Amino acid sequence: MSRKSEPARAGNGHRPQRKGGGRGDRVMVPPADFRSYYGRPVIKPPVWTHDVAAYLFTGGLAAGAALVAAGADLTGRPALRVTGRVTALAALGASGYLLVKDLGRPERFLNMLRVAKPTSPMSMGTWIFSAFSAAAGVAAAAEVAPWLPRDGAVGLAARALPAAGRVGGLAAAATAPALATYTAVLFSDTANPAWHAAYPRLPFVFAGSALASGGAAGMIGAPVREAGPARALAVAGAALELTATHGVEHRMGLLSEPYRIGKAGRLLRAARLLTAAGAAGALLGARSRVVSTLAGAALLAGSVATRFGVFEAGKTAAEDPKYTVVPQRERLAAREGA
Amino acid sequence: MAGPNSLFGPIDPATDAGYVDAPPRMGFFTDTSVCIGCKACEVACKEWNAVPDDGFDLLGMSYDNSGELSANTWRHVAFIEQSAPPSEAALDVLREAERSVSTQFLGMPSSTLPGATGREDRDLRWLMMSNVCKHCTHAGCLDVCPTGALFRSEFGTVVVQEDICNGCGYCVSACPYGVIDRREGDGRAWKCTLCYDRIGEGMTPACAQACPTQSIQYGELDELRDRAAKRVEVLHQRGVPEARLYGHDPTDGVGGDGAFFLLLDEPEVYGLPPDPVVPTRDLPSMWKHAGVAALTMAAAVAVAFLGRRP
Numbered sequence: 001m002s003r004k005s006e007p008a009r010a011g012n013g014h015r016p017q018r019k020g021g022g023r024g025d026r027v028m029v030p031p032a033d034f035r036s037y038y039g040r041p042v043i044k045p046p047v048w049t050h051d052v053a054a055y056l057f058t059g060g061l062a063a064g065a066a067l068v069a070a071g072a073d074l075t076g077r078p079a080l081r082v083t084g085r086v087t088a089l090a091a092l093g094a095s096g097y098l099l100v101k102d103l104g105r106p107e108r109f110l111n112m113l114r115v116a117k118p119t120s121p122m123s124m125g126t127w128i129f130s131a132f133s134a135a136a137g138v139a140a141a142a143e144v145a146p147w148l149p150r151d152g153a154v155g156l157a158a159r160a161l162p163a164a165g166r167v168g169g170l171a172a173a174a175t176a177p178a179l180a181t182y183t184a185v186l187f188s189d190t191a192n193p194a195w196h197a198a199y200p201r202l203p204f205v206f207a208g209s210a211l212a213s214g215g216a217a218g219m220i221g222a223p224v225r226e227a228g229p230a231r232a233l234a235v236a237g238a239a240l241e242l243t244a245t246h247g248v249e250h251r252m253g254l255l256s257e258p259y260r261i262g263k264a265g266r267l268l269r270a271a272r273l274l275t276a277a278g279a280a281g282a283l284l285g286a287r288s289r290v291v292s293t294l295a296g297a298a299l300l301a302g303s304v305a306t307r308f309g310v311f312e313a314g315k316t317a318a319e320d321p322k323y324t325v326v327p328q329r330e331r332l333a334a335r336e337g338a
Numbered sequence: 339m340a341g342p343n344s345l346f347g348p349i350d351p352a353t354d355a356g357y358v359d360a361p362p363r364m365g366f367f368t369d370t371s372v373c374i375g376c377k378a379c380e381v382a383c384k385e386w387n388a389v390p391d392d393g394f395d396l397l398g399m400s401y402d403n404s405g406e407l408s409a410n411t412w413r414h415v416a417f418i419e420q421s422a423p424p425s426e427a428a429l430d431v432l433r434e435a436e437r438s439v440s441t442q443f444l445g446m447p448s449s450t451l452p453g454a455t456g457r458e459d460r461d462l463r464w465l466m467m468s469n470v471c472k473h474c475t476h477a478g479c480l481d482v483c484p485t486g487a488l489f490r491s492e493f494g495t496v497v498v499q500e501d502i503c504n505g506c507g508y509c510v511s512a513c514p515y516g517v518i519d520r521r522e523g524d525g526r527a528w529k530c531t532l533c534y535d536r537i538g539e540g541m542t543p544a545c546a547q548a549c550p551t552q553s554i555q556y557g558e559l560d561e562l563r564d565r566a567a568k569r570v571e572v573l574h575q576r577g578v579p580e581a582r583l584y585g586h587d588p589t590d591g592v593g594g595d596g597a598f599f600l601l602l603d604e605p606e607v608y609g610l611p612p613d614p615v616v617p618t619r620d621l622p623s624m625w626k627h628a629g630v631a632a633l634t635m636a637a638a639v640a641v642a643f644l645g646r647r648p
Contacts, residue, residue, distance in 0.1 A: 188617075204631045
């Protein structure tokens with residue numbers, strides 16, 4: 001089969017220049033030479049809005065906070081437990097709202113529950129989210145026990161609540177790691193080249209981000225003498241988030257580029273600064289509630305920026321056909337050469 | 339039923355989806371060497387399927403003003419103008435197709451006056467191609483659909499049930515060809531159904547029915563694949579060496595397309611991905627990585643709390 005080599009007038013004119021070009025972009029992939037249909041994208045851009053990026057954060061925060069709450073419950077740290085449970089419930093409420101709002105037909109959100117489909121990460125995620133929500137809801141509800149009267153039927157319920165809360169909290173903690181990481185599979189199981197190529201790394205980015213935000217919530221909501229484990233988790237999560245994100249930004253050849261340029265690049269650079277500063281604050285401010293709170297806020301903001309950065313990178317990768325065509329051409333060439 | 343090749347590799351999709359005694363797999367063979375760019379397919383599709391208009395845009399892309407496959411464009415004719423002069427052999431193939439048109443035909447887009455006869459003096463090669471949903475053997479859209487709105491028909495095609503779809507948009511990102519899309523103002527995902535309502539009655543899909551040059555051929559996929567292989571051979575013999583098939587191979591990244599093509603240039607020139615792979619191929623590995631990350635989280639929590647009693 002012959003390959004026409006002469007350039008064509010149309011359907012071929014798209015030869016993008018390097019974009020970005022910031023100081024950090026010294027080690028660049030050489031300018032891609034490829035053909036396209038009037039420079040149009042091959043794949044569709046995600047129809048998801050920022051609601052989905054925001055859900056990545058709130059879902060991760062709910063998971064991280066539930067883990068902190070369960071640990072606090074088992075080790076006798078009541079203030080940290082309350083913080084974790086209440087944060088998890090609030091983040092869940094936000095998550096549910098964002099997820100339903102982003103549907104094209106919000107009134108049909110219950111259709112998600114008509115099947116359980118292993119090939120669909122969104123279907124699996126729906127069931128993980130439902131199970132987690134039920135458990136975390138019980139755990140948070142148990143925190144109203146101290147305000148209930150001790151007599152009568154209500155009093156009976158009030159006395160049963162702490163035990164139910166512990167069971168719910170532990171069940172929530174058991175499902176939390178799945179809730180925090182399935183979203184990475186959700187994004188990777190797409191034809192979006194930047195998200196798909198990141199599948200070995202994205203679960204670690206999201207796991208780290210969830211731990212950092214959950215720990216940060218504990219640092220903000222609980223007094224410093226109880227918040228030790230939350231600080232440790234925040235630092236560990238931040239380290240994991242930073243390491244894994246670095247891999248996404250630099251170890252995927254051409255497909256790392258969408259994470260370094262444009263809006264995604266700016267967001268992920270901001271995320272790096274905020275997360276590093278938050279982790280440093282968590283380490284240094286162990287005795288100060290003020291420093292802990294500031295560090296926690298920085299970590300939360302860093303987690304938000306990471307999620308939005310990953311989301312934006314997918315949009316960048318979908319808009320330029322080079323991210324679809326060039327890696328596939330290289331794959332074909334490698335196969336033919338083999 | 340589900341087997342070792344359910345996510346990747348050659349299979350019969352209807353049998354894999356659980357159909358017993360399914361009818362033969364049906365599909366399209368779109369032969370672009372005889373496409374004359376009349377857009378009858380685009381129009382017939384819209385008419386039959388009551389697909390809304392997609393606005394009146396002049397895109398400045400040759401004769402293409404619909405731009406791409408979308409929720410409101412289920413057949414899309416691409417027009418590519420290349421500075422390379424067309425080979426006489428390729429032109430002869432096209433003229434033959436033109437002559438086969440029985441109704442009054444106003445002529446190919448050309449550089450001469452309408453009705454002019456004789457060899458055209460042009461330094462322009464015009465490629466035209468009617469694009470459509472590929473009805474993949476391993477369909478990314480169908481794999482990821484969380485509601486079951488997308489389903490595999492008994493004919494091996496992939497169809498959206500509009501009364502189930504809740505517009506989550508996952509299928510849009512999962513299609514390696516950029517076919518399925520969400521309709522503005524409607525919120526649901528739409529794409530070619532391979533005229534599920536027609537083929538169930540033994541009728542030909544609207545686009546293939548309307549195609550005047552048999553550039554769009556509908557039939558049993560096995561038969562179409564044989565026909566396409568012979569067609570490429572004929573074209574090569576007649577001096578059109580650039581003819582090649584796209585999407586015909588059951589061992590490719592999507593297990594072969596139910597709608598495949600004969601192209602006269604590289605796929606990306608037509609806006610097609612050169613080596614598409616169904617995203618779900620890597621799903622087991624994705625869950626494994628997520629599992630390790632999840633265990634890492636759990637371990638970190640255990641260490642953080644066990645290490646320090648208050």
